[in-house]
Amino acid sequence: MKKYIHEDIEKKWQERWHESAIYQLDSKGANNPYFNLMMFPYPSAEGLHVGNMYAFTGSDIWGRYMRMQGYDVFEPIGLDGFGIHSENYAIKIGEHIRDVSKRTEKHFYEQLMMTGNQYDWTRRVETYNPNYYKWTQWLFVQMYRHGLAYRKKATVNWCPSCKTVLSDEQVEGGKCERCKSETTTKDMEQWFWRITDYADRLLKNLEWINWSEEVKIGQKNWIGKSVGINITYKVQDSEETVTCFTSYPETNFGATFVVLAPEYPEVLKITKKNHLNEVNKYIEKAKKKADIERIAEGKKKTGVFTGSYCLNQLTGYKMPIYVTDFVLGHVGTGAVVGVPGHDLRDFQFAKQFDLEVIRVMKTYDGDESVIDKEEKVNHDGIMMNSEFLDDLDHKEAREKIMDYIEKKGWGKKTVNYKLRDWCISRQRYWGPPIPMIHCQKCGWVPVPEKDLPVLLPDIEKFEDVLPDGSGLGPLAKQKDFVETTCPKCKGKAERETDVSDPFVDSCWYFLRYPSTEFDYVPFDKKRTEKWLPVDMYIGGKEHTVLHLLYSRFVTMALNDWGFINFEEPFERFFGHGLLIKEGAKMSKSKGNVINPDEYIQKYGADAVRLYLMFLGDFEQGGDWRDTGMRGMHRFVKKVWSLFKDIGEEGKGVKNMSIVHRTIFGVEKDIKRLSYNTAIAKIMSFVNWYKESAKDFTANERTEALETLCLVMAPFAPHITEELWEKLGNKYSIHQHGWPKYNKDLIKEEEVTIAVQINGKLRDTILVQAGASQREIEKVARESEKVKKYLKQKVKKVIFVKDKIISFVV
């Protein structure tokens, strides 16, 4: 038998798979469609990251296993190439993104090809391709037509030194990630998608979708539903009112002040004349700070008095109104009623400005002393000083007071969400232009469908694609692009020059995959109904909120508009863990980044795939060690060497039940994506084979080796294909069914029973499986080791079938 040369074998089969098109979506047949999706990568130009390969291998194993279970598995791949990540890289190396991205596309696909995943290479999707982003723009127009896309002034991060808008991710601790200067905020008109309309549904559906609890909780917290009440207070000597949202109104007998956000629209109207100066100054200062900076200041509260008061209807307390930046304009109503005894921030503010603290809840331990330090501020307890609420538990009191306030007409029960509408405008170059036209007469008009796509102009000069600090994107300088005619009145008009957020590109890509050959619709109706929703989606947990939530939102909207017949895009989502190297996070600065190419060249894709899946639990992540990689290479060579004696006759063995136990065990592990233990079972099987094969008949050899190929096929697709052929089987192992095990044979005939005395292991005995307590007790009592301990009277005997017998003395 030849030596194992992975380069030849892997190349050979990759070409064969390609020619025979066994992984292509069957657009006519396919009785059991199964959409196995992995998160498409954003190509970083430095090439495929081993983290990508880790995720994709785990997903591919699942897809290959499902194919062997008889499903028509569709496993597509594409590139999330539009966006700031790619653009920043191009800027860094001083090259035009258009050129960089052409190069990375080729590089990425070549690398992905080498990993041996069962992709349908005919259905690739690249977000920067006009035939794709045409439909991203179409989605925007749909959003606009259905009232879910709108424009509003928003506060964005701004770096005064780089003169550009920054995304939240680019601001680290209040500083610009590139030049380290302090960032400020700027109010700019932006396009938004009304995801908050779907907040409740996004939350509700979490109850039934098959996702891990961890990810569901992540989404739930992000949506951040809080139930409470909006209470409206009259401002004294004024026509104005202030409405405050609170989720713990039961403490309102202890309310002693009201605080407004600097962004609060009526701040100046509420402020008394002689306080205007100071209030204005404070607001100006606050505006210059980013949210992050406000937070960084920590517990020290600042603020300024407006000179006005409002009345607490419950107590008649005259509450002074302050402006402070710890109240955020976009949260709740932008106004908060201060209860210093039972909210830490309110307490800190009250101390700063010497406001009264009134205790209205004692602790469950009965402490009702004066609240004079932070540690004593309590959020729950039994009501006191609250008239008709006294002695009620605070939760009970909450219901009662809300009804009371509503009945009195002072307020209205409200639900508040942390989730904010999705700002999709980006003042950048490398994205799909937002397909809107502004006309002096007609206002904003969407680009008609027949005129899509609005092509991203191919700007020749590299310098012209850089953000320039005008607050407008690079497209604003392209006259030919900006100047257009209004689709409505045919008059002169201007195009929107912002592009959309890269998350818009990725929020619907899975819908495109099965329909890539259609150029007149984003997704064909029949095709979509057949293949979607996605059956299994595997990807990183870091996308728990943004990407997954946006995709769910868009799917719901498309469902509402009648384009698709389902409202959840991913029937099942599985979040894998993080891959690290020798205890440390991989990073370029540390120089410990693993380049998968090198390892594939050295050890072969099969060995790398196996090792990636073996080094830890797929859900938890794992720690890459080069020595471990070498060990796996050794294992693959060992497997290869087993096939040298095919056809040799031995005297035969009685018991091949381990074959069945292996099938059973590996299957069970794959089903729960516990790939590392599945591989361990395959290794044990190989060890057993090496020890026992000398006695096998030719048939027994074949049975064992075929089984080995089949259970290993999802993990190591090339070598198993080669060995499968060597055994004389027909192409392809990947179209063969998963092996069946015999239920009777997986049962052990003999079992080892642990014998315990007072819970301590004293002996083990080998008995027939299923032996009764009486039989086992008899054998156990005869054991010398046990006898020693059974001199005292046995009080109790505990027996677990096939497991344990325990004597209590």
Added chain:
RNA sequence: GCCGAGAUGGCGGAACUGGUAGACGCGUCGGACUUAAAAUCCGAUGGGGUUUAUCCCCCGUGUGGGUUCGACUCCCACUCUCGGCACCA
């Protein structure tokens, strides 16, 4: 601060619904093959004690308590690590 995940030999990690802790692999040590090395193969390998030896005993899953015949697994309190969010009223 809040939410989530985790802590097991020299190392990566196993242990399904409480039932023989350390599967599988790495590393190390010893041996075989070889002029030699690499590669390969065989054996040993949690710590401690005891024994000529087989045996046997004790201690061991981050810390402290609890429940149980029996706890890595369940309960309470705490420490540390990683990931996410962060003044959400």
